[in-house]
Amino acid sequence: MADTVMTDATAPNISDSNLTANGDRPLIEIWLVKWHFVMGIIFLLVAMLAGFLFSLQFIQKYPFSGIEFFSPGRWRFIHTNGVAYGFIANVFLGMLHWVVPRLTGKPAASRALGYFIFYAWQGILVATVIGLLMGQAQALEWGETPVWIDPVALLGLILVAINFMTPIMKVSGPLYVTMWYFMAAFVWTVLVYAMGNFLPEYHMNGVAAGAIGGLFIHDLVGLFVTPLGWGMMYYFVPIILKKPIWSHGLSLVGFWGLAFFYPLNGIHHFLYTPIPMFLQYGAVISTIAVELVVTTVIVNFFMTLRGSGDMLRRSIPVRWFYTGMIFYFTTCFQCAFQTTLTFQQIIHFTDWVVGHAHLVMFGVFGFWLLGTMVYLLPRVMGRTRWYSESLHEWHFWITAISMLVMFFDLTIAGLVQGYMWKELASWESTLRASTPFWWVRTISGTAMIFAQFIFAYNVVMTWIGKPSKEWAKNRNPESAVPASVGDTGSEGLSPA
Amino acid sequence: MLESKSGVFFVAGLVFFGIAFIVMGALPYTIYRGIPEESVSEMIEEHGIVPEFVELAEKFPTRFEEYFGTCDSDSYEAALRRGHRIYIGEACWHCHSQFIRPVSMESSRWGPVSHAREYNNELQRPVLFGTRRVGPDLSREAGRRSNDWHIAHFYKPVDIVPSSVMPEYPWFFDEDGYPNRDGMAIITYVQWLGSWLEEYPYYLGEGPNGAGAVESIDMSGVK
Numbered sequence: 001m002a003d004t005v006m007t008d009a010t011a012p013n014i015s016d017s018n019l020t021a022n023g024d025r026p027l028i029e030i031w032l033v034k035w036h037f038v039m040g041i042i043f044l045l046v047a048m049l050a051g052f053l054f055s056l057q058f059i060q061k062y063p064f065s066g067i068e069f070f071s072p073g074r075w076r077f078i079h080t081n082g083v084a085y086g087f088i089a090n091v092f093l094g095m096l097h098w099v100v101p102r103l104t105g106k107p108a109a110s111r112a113l114g115y116f117i118f119y120a121w122q123g124i125l126v127a128t129v130i131g132l133l134m135g136q137a138q139a140l141e142w143g144e145t146p147v148w149i150d151p152v153a154l155l156g157l158i159l160v161a162i163n164f165m166t167p168i169m170k171v172s173g174p175l176y177v178t179m180w181y182f183m184a185a186f187v188w189t190v191l192v193y194a195m196g197n198f199l200p201e202y203h204m205n206g207v208a209a210g211a212i213g214g215l216f217i218h219d220l221v222g223l224f225v226t227p228l229g230w231g232m233m234y235y236f237v238p239i240i241l242k243k244p245i246w247s248h249g250l251s252l253v254g255f256w257g258l259a260f261f262y263p264l265n266g267i268h269h270f271l272y273t274p275i276p277m278f279l280q281y282g283a284v285i286s287t288i289a290v291e292l293v294v295t296t297v298i299v300n301f302f303m304t305l306r307g308s309g310d311m312l313r314r315s316i317p318v319r320w321f322y323t324g325m326i327f328y329f330t331t332c333f334q335c336a337f338q339t340t341l342t343f344q345q346i347i348h349f350t351d352w353v354v355g356h357a358h359l360v361m362f363g364v365f366g367f368w369l370l371g372t373m374v375y376l377l378p379r380v381m382g383r384t385r386w387y388s389e390s391l392h393e394w395h396f397w398i399t400a401i402s403m404l405v406m407f408f409d410l411t412i413a414g415l416v417q418g419y420m421w422k423e424l425a426s427w428e429s430t431l432r433a434s435t436p437f438w439w440v441r442t443i444s445g446t447a448m449i450f451a452q453f454i455f456a457y458n459v460v461m462t463w464i465g466k467p468s469k470e471w472a473k474n475r476n477p478e479s480a481v482p483a484s485v486g487d488t489g490s491e492g493l494s495p496a
Numbered sequence: 497m498l499e500s501k502s503g504v505f506f507v508a509g510l511v512f513f514g515i516a517f518i519v520m521g522a523l524p525y526t527i528y529r530g531i532p533e534e535s536v537s538e539m540i541e542e543h544g545i546v547p548e549f550v551e552l553a554e555k556f557p558t559r560f561e562e563y564f565g566t567c568d569s570d571s572y573e574a575a576l577r578r579g580h581r582i583y584i585g586e587a588c589w590h591c592h593s594q595f596i597r598p599v600s601m602e603s604s605r606w607g608p609v610s611h612a613r614e615y616n617n618e619l620q621r622p623v624l625f626g627t628r629r630v631g632p633d634l635s636r637e638a639g640r641r642s643n644d645w646h647i648a649h650f651y652k653p654v655d656i657v658p659s660s661v662m663p664e665y666p667w668f669f670d671e672d673g674y675p676n677r678d679g680m681a682i683i684t685y686v687q688w689l690g691s692w693l694e695e696y697p698y699y700l701g702e703g704p705n706g707a708g709a710v711e712s713i714d715m716s717g718v719k
Contacts, residue, residue: 057663058661060654060661066666066667072587073588136585171501183509186509187505191513199521201622204525206615206620207616211521213622252499255508256508259508263515265520273610274611348597349628424605428658428659431661
């Protein structure tokens, strides 16, 4: 098997200028990377504020009670959908515009298409927010996007796949790990979105549609967010650490294990429903299998880190990445237990699940995306350094600590609720018992949002700072950031 | 194959997804295909109109006539559809489940364990199992509380249940404080949930007087 451990340094012809081989167009559309990131941050702040607003309802402190457009339930839609499609999808798109051309040595299929997707996606997001606020949601968790937007969004996803698959298809020979994940993600995302948004609405009903709904929410995490996230890790971690991934064999196990077992988990979201028990057992066992696969990936990455542990201290992106990986292992470990029928008796429908979801979506993928943005934003803005390194420290520590507090708080709250329900306590007493936990949730969430505003402030101040001379001359992101900007992970900048 | 474009595209991308779709999606679909999906009008034909809907018509005659016309199965169907849409649009289903599990004493609290047949109707498209139970399950809610209770509760839940965290819905009411078209629709929908069952336990002293004690625990629904 050929040595396919390709890092940035071995990618073809990229270090001299940001132009393609025949020089007719830029390799990387820097504007798109930058603006997808900026829109991602904006939607992150909006979605988090929506979540904060919704959490106030739980402590009876909702400030806009009785105003129709501030109906708390509608803002919960904006919280979950804003995070998934506004923050995560936007930042992923920016990241793809950087990584795919650099790994393939070829630009995305079409400049115009890239720009069209950017504007169309923001349009879809704004339309979704408006539709949800008008009460037009679709009754599908994470697919609340009004039904009239669904076909447009699906078309957008197909265009994204075409735009990035084109350069990947031009590469000959075996692909690097990142590309396995990305390619699979493009195929899966289109299929998952079509399946989840159309089948339960138009072709199936009842319990069977419930099975599809479970598959949809699960696959959206597992086949859209997870592969793009891991592909991103397989790209940025070796570059910043300046060494290859520890074991190529384990990379193979990780990818193919995820590809096979992850989609088989869908029904574990609806255990004890009228869905046939043998399918529920199957979903539970596949979930436990996923945990074993995840362990191999985590081992691979931590063995890669071995000998470079000080990078956790020196490089902010590496710190985000590896903290996210620890949380990833935590959630997957937790998942292997919580999907068993034993745990489900108590924790289903409780705040335990909410805590789990927050740790996955923000603690893992949010952290990875933040790390990626810390690494890339100065490069695509042509700045020599971040406005403030210490603000990065504040951002990281406040976010990480408040994330942990929220996770443990909601997990314990879930156990309290589950056992009280089982004891047939009056519903009101379960609410009173939950109130302190909901206070802690709101407070930790406030800290988390505050930290993201710190980050946004740092981005803005960096942006209005002076661009580097090199950048002004040739707009090559590689020459923008000198190797001296060590703390934010520029170690990987100069090809080894 | 393991590192090639075609391997990733066809095997991981299409085949593995297809296998999972067959096992996790198509299989339950084929198993339950035999249960026909009932339309709203078929359900009304089978189970009749809930008395609470008739009561709304009697209690607010002029308003009811303005919003729904005469009290018959057509207006009942219109109210159910409208209520169902509101239930989704306001995210009621994010905090209320419609799914009684055979564990955790749920059938004692609410009633018989949910049956597949209950979900094969037009108002479960997409199915409203729910994801979180901030408030109680609603799939055995019909007749559990009076229309008056719901009217007061939708207007300001904490007036009825002091520790409630349910939002207020004043836009379900007209300027005189009577339920408007949306208010009557959502109450009709909620009073319909579970009305197809013969009976289920009311045990917690639920109702306008608030908290009560467990009077009897009916275990008959536990299988």
